Amino acid sequence: MSDIKIPEMGESIVEGTISKWHVKEGDQVGQGDVLAELETDKVNMEISAEQSGVVEKILRQEGETVSVGESIGVIGAGSGGAAKPAASAGGSGQENAPSQQKEEPAKAAAEATTAPESNKETAGDSSSYNASPAVRKLARERGIDLSRITPSDPLGRIREEDIKAYADGGQKPVASAPAAAAPSAPAASEPGKPVERRKMSRRRVTIANRLVEAQRTAAMLTTFNEVDMTAILDIRKRRKEDFHKKHDVGLGFMSFFTKAVVGALKAYPLLNAEIQGDEIVVKNYYDIGIAVSAKEGLVVPVVRQADTLSFAQIEKQIGSLAEKARSNSLALNDLQGGTFTITNGGVFGSLLSTPILNAPQVGILGMHKIQLRPVAIDEETTVNRPMMYVALSYDHRIVDGAEAVRFLVTLKQLLEDPESLLLEG
The missing domain is CATH 4.10.320.10 (E3-binding domain)
Known part of the structure; x- marks a missing residue:
């Protein structure tokens, strides 16, 4: 007989919420089979059986908060009274199993x-x-x-x-x-009026608290510029097929922006820092967070040592992290750290926004939609160019406005002359 216990999940995570049981009392399980899913503030994780046997008792139910080391069930030896759930080792076959749908009235x-x-x-x-x-x-x-x-x-x-x-x-x-x-708002509790009440997930609550805390503690300010994307679009048009054949990955915009951000951070290192008490900790490494929209909310996995990576390596890492985010398989290590963040609202059609800092970082870059706009080349010539607004939110406590503006100007110059990114690499 053995207890089903909540495993250690990292120094900063001490509890989680049981989001789904994949087994019920009486089920036969094998060692390594997925028993339950746990939602934490940062990642979702699976709890697996440490031995083969029968699920004798489920002690904690879906939706309950549990702590590291706590027993949530018991596995004993012997034959179960019910058949083992299909595809329990991988978990994917259970989500649509009719028997499991009946076992989730609370959800x-x-x-x-x-x-x-x-x-x-x-x-x-x-x-x-x-x-x-x-x-x-x-x-x-x-x-x-x-x-x-x-x-x-x-x-x-x-x-x-x-x-x-x-x-x-x-x-x-x-x-x-x-x-x-809010007396002027529609009364959601009015009798006879249809409403829907949804419980916030643990991750959504954490995101909400962190965003409010970032605005409360930082002197946040945003400055803007625009980038002519003509040169980058030209390179992608000419090189994308060869690039894909050679590296088996597409040549996207994120590798250009990641490289340009690293170059600008080297020129203005206070944007790659954080405040600890009365000290400024300037980081001489470049772990760039890439904001990804997932089902449970925004997550920011980290591309580590981005200054040492090639364009292809950056694209592969971003693609892998984005896929993990969408499939809820990010590990805690994928999210920890990060010295600066890039978020791309342009993929959803955003033309302009003011991104919120990802504390304790003091800088975040917002990318936006590429849009053809008339640009004056000289006093007599105006042409349509593919332009993108970029926004830099920064903590004014340690980053002065002049430094933030120069950071964006440097970024603009690097992106409009992409070959210069090779020198920055």
Whole structure:
């Protein structure tokens, strides 16, 4: 017999949320089979069986918060009362299995659209709320519906003190809060009006908190410039087929921008720094974060030692990291560190934006849509050129405006003369 325990996940991660069980009590499993999926603040991970046997007990349910080292189930020896789920080793075959769909009422309830709110979970059926078994028991004993509790925890966990405060009349129902906060907004809790209430994922809560914290702690300012993309487009047009044949990867824009960012950071190193107390830590290495939009929200995997990589190596790393992000298979090491970030809103059609700093970094570059615009070549000549607005958000506490502007000018010069990137490499 062995416990199914939450493994160590890195120094900065001490807990997570069980997002999905791939097995149920009585299932036969083999060593290495995927038992459950765990969602943490940064990455999703799979929990595998350390021995073969039968799942005798599941101690923690989907949606519950668990800590590193905690036992969430028990595997014993013997034959199971149910067949082993199909393709449990890989996990992919289980997601659409009919038996597994029946085993997820809590998840289905959390995602369902209901109207009005009174049709949500009752105190006797609260498994989808982020609360421990002890908190749920307390709510049942006092006849309290967890859907009416406003968590005091920033990560959305309902605690015993929240239950007691509600029971003592110190906390008002969730439904009454929107009307007081925004009287001009449509009343989501109005009887008979259709609404949908979605619980924020752990990662979305973390992203929200980090973005607010970045704006609260940094003196953030954004400066803009525009880049004539004619030369880069010309190189890509002439070289993309040979480049793909030789390196088995496409020649995109990100390798040009990554190289140009490294060159500009070398010229203006304070944008490759961070603040620690009353010290400025200038980093003499270039680990560039590339913002990627994933299902659960924005993630920023890191291309390490970008100054030492070729164009092909950068493109391959970015492609690999983006695929990992989309398949929820990023490792913690893929996200840690980073000295500067690039985000490309242009892939979604954004013409101009002000990116938010990825703390503790003090600089982030925003790329945007390439658009033909008339450009004056001289007093008499105007031509249409493929132009891109670029935005640099920076922490004004250590980066002066003049330095930020010069950084963008250097970036512009490098991109408009792509051959100079070879010298910067």
